[in-house]
Amino acid sequence: MIPFSPPHIDDAIIREVTDALRSGWITTGPKTKQLEKELATYVGVQDVLCLNSATAGLELMLRWFGVKEGDEVILPAYTYSATANVVIHCGAVPVLADVNGDDFNIDIQKMEAAITARTKVIMPVDIGGLPCDYAAINRVVNEMQHKQKFVPATAEQEKLGRIMVLSDAAHSIGATYQGKRTGTLADATVFSFHAVKNLTTAEGGAVCLHLPAPFDNAFIYRQLNTKSLHGQNKDALAKMQKGNWEYDIVEAGMKCNMPDVLAAIGLATFRSYENMHLPRRKQLAHRYAEAFKEFDWAQLPVIDTSDKTSSYHLYMLRIRNIHVTQRNAIIQNIFDQDVAVNVHFKPLPLLTYYKELGYKMEAYPVAFDNYSREISLPLYVDLTDEQLDLVVKAVIKARHDVLSVS
Ligand SMILES: *Cc1c(COP(=O)(O)O)cnc(C)c1O
Numbered sequence: 001m002i003p004f005s006p007p008h009i010d011d012a013i014i015r016e017v018t019d020a021l022r023s024g025w026i027t028t029g030p031k032t033k034q035l036e037k038e039l040a041t042y043v044g045v046q047d048v049l050c051l052n053s054a055t056a057g058l059e060l061m062l063r064w065f066g067v068k069e070g071d072e073v074i075l076p077a078y079t080y081s082a083t084a085n086v087v088i089h090c091g092a093v094p095v096l097a098d099v100n101g102d103d104f105n106i107d108i109q110k111m112e113a114a115i116t117a118r119t120k121v122i123m124p125v126d127i128g129g130l131p132c133d134y135a136a137i138n139r140v141v142n143e144m145q146h147k148q149k150f151v152p153a154t155a156e157q158e159k160l161g162r163i164m165v166l167s168d169a170a171h172s173i174g175a176t177y178q179g180k181r182t183g184t185l186a187d188a189t190v191f192s193f194h195a196v197k198n199l200t201t202a203e204g205g206a207v208c209l210h211l212p213a214p215f216d217n218a219f220i221y222r223q224l225n226t227k228s229l230h231g232q233n234k235d236a237l238a239k240m241q242k243g244n245w246e247y248d249i250v251e252a253g254m255k256c257n258m259p260d261v262l263a264a265i266g267l268a269t270f271r272s273y274e275n276m277h278l279p280r281r282k283q284l285a286h287r288y289a290e291a292f293k294e295f296d297w298a299q300l301p302v303i304d305t306s307d308k309t310s311s312y313h314l315y316m317l318r319i320r321n322i323h324v325t326q327r328n329a330i331i332q333n334i335f336d337q338d339v340a341v342n343v344h345f346k347p348l349p350l351l352t353y354y355k356e357l358g359y360k361m362e363a364y365p366v367a368f369d370n371y372s373r374e375i376s377l378p379l380y381v382d383l384t385d386e387q388l389d390l391v392v393k394a395v396i397k398a399r400h401d402v403l404s405v406s
Pocket residue numbers: 052053054055056079080082083125168170171191192193194203204205
């Protein structure tokens with residue numbers, strides 16, 4: 001069986017984790033802080049906060065900005081449920097926008113049309129690792145007509161004076177847009193280090209802070225850190241200092257810090273991320289493109305453009321002129337050939353919870369079309385060229401088998 005996305009675990013990772021285990025300090029401490037520093041340098045921002053998931057990072061940022069009942073947050077209909085669930089957690093309304101038919105990202109015109117006086121945040125998602133069109137998104141939120149419509153309800157909202165752009169970059173660490181890395185393209189950007197993501201800590205995530213002046217991102221880092229630890233004004237490491245036992249709780253915060261044992265996995269992986277992981281992923285994505293380009297039925301995903309490079313997180317192939325049932329049959333056939341594939345994603349309106357809230361799939365026809373023809377192929381550093389060629393063969397055969405009987 002060719003697996004879909006196994007984690008890359010090598011001796012360097014095992015050594016780093018063992019080092020954490022033997023150090024006497026296993027929760028948030030020196031390794032997590034080191035990972036934050038290295039991420040900040042890599043991305044090109046001053047302040048990065050590591051957490052136990054991207055979900056926690058997104059929710060923490062929404063809470064920091066004061067998103068609550070009565071507010072709206074715009075996000076694509078085509079994303080993982082985490083992007084929308086955090087909006088629900090805050091009591092606000094996820095407002096969905098349809099997506100593009102070339103890449104899978106949010107349609108900027110649909111996004112802009114969804115803005116109302118209740119809109120507090122826009123959450124673009126870099127699907128598959130390809131950055132959204134951030135110049136256009138940032139232009140929209142800075143337009144006078146939208147700024148005038150914006151109704152600030154907290155000091156932070158007053159200070160920003162416009163809709164906040166919170167990038168869900170769960171897929172796109174290391175990707176670039178106009179020569180700049182994700183992490184610097186929005187007011188705040190959240191990476192995921194979940195087991196299947198490009199850079200993993202088993203579970204984990206990070207918030208890159210990039211709010212404009214007069215915001216003090218170092219101060220916001222401390223605010224978020226407190227919010228990630230029950231609103232406790234001292235973390236466990238600070239309390240370890242001699243006689244420094246006393247603490248206070250300043251709000252009913254969340255509990256979503258990253259432990260050092262997990263940060264160790266990320267630290268070790270990160271050392272080879274730029275020079276081994278990204279180039280290998282790129283190579284594999286281009287090998288798929290080469291293999292499929294001769295087939296009219298294969299709609300290749302956008303992986304690089306003149307101003308974007310992907311993190312090559314997913315290889316999202318679409319097959320032209322098929323229906324959901326045929327797509328599903330093709331997937332079954334591929335599995336029967338011992339190749340694991342996946343679908344990214346089931347659009348939010350197809351999920352029971354969102355369906356019951358009244359979201360209608362018909363309102364997002366491009367998202368549905370993308371979904372109904374999409375198959376994500378295995379793409380990870382340890383995939384060999386030979387395995388990739390087997391995946392290609394399996395896809396070609398499966399499509400042929402399914403379409404010749406229907
Ligand atoms: C994986 C993923 C998340 C959530 O990441 P966690 O670290 O598991 O919380 C959010 N958004 C998208 C698009 C994802 O794929």
